[in-house]
Amino acid sequence: MAQEERNPVYDLIRQLYALPEMQMSEPFAGAMVTVIPIIMLVAGVEYTKHTKRHTAELDRELSERRAGVADPVSAFNPRKVLTVIAVIGWGTLAGTHIVAEGLLILWLASVEQEPQPGLALFISVTAYFGFAGTIAAPAAWYAIEGYQKRVELARLRRAAAAEDGGRRGPEPQASTSASEEPAA
DSSP states (O other), rough: OOOOOHHHHHHHHHHHTTTOOOOOOOHHHHHEEEEHHHHHHHHHHHHHHHHHHHHHHHHHHHHHHHOOOOOOSSSSSHHHHHEEEHHHHHHHHHHHHHHHHHHHHHHHHSSSOOOOOHHHHHHHHHHHHHHEEEHHHHHHHEEEEEEHHHHHHHHHHHHHHHTTTTTTTOOOOOOGGGGGSOOO
């Protein structure tokens, strides 16, 4: 075989991110052909869990709105924004992982298993973002969910205090400043 032609995009990506020289090998391909479906399985379980929770919340909100007892709608809902981002991210990750798995199977089945550094880079980056996504997505989801619960709790405390007319005294707060202390 003649001198293999270098891919300028591969060389540019390697230089930008200081990546080591990569090439496809049978041990690497064999490992990745197993790891990629595991990444997708874990990501799929997380995605399904959050989708079911979100769907249940939408059903509850629809029922409340139909009954006319829903809270006022806020202009910005971080959970809904995160859901859209999650769907787009999941679709992108799933698509790239499916392509990567197919390319790995084809490479393993080929008679001439050439080094193909571009393919090795694609597989490595795909697996990296799959791992990162299965960790970062749930962490972001729980952070936003916790924030929303704290905001809702503060709103409910204010509403209860306004309804009570201050008869129960001040609601407990996480921290108060000197200007917020009740008068003695």
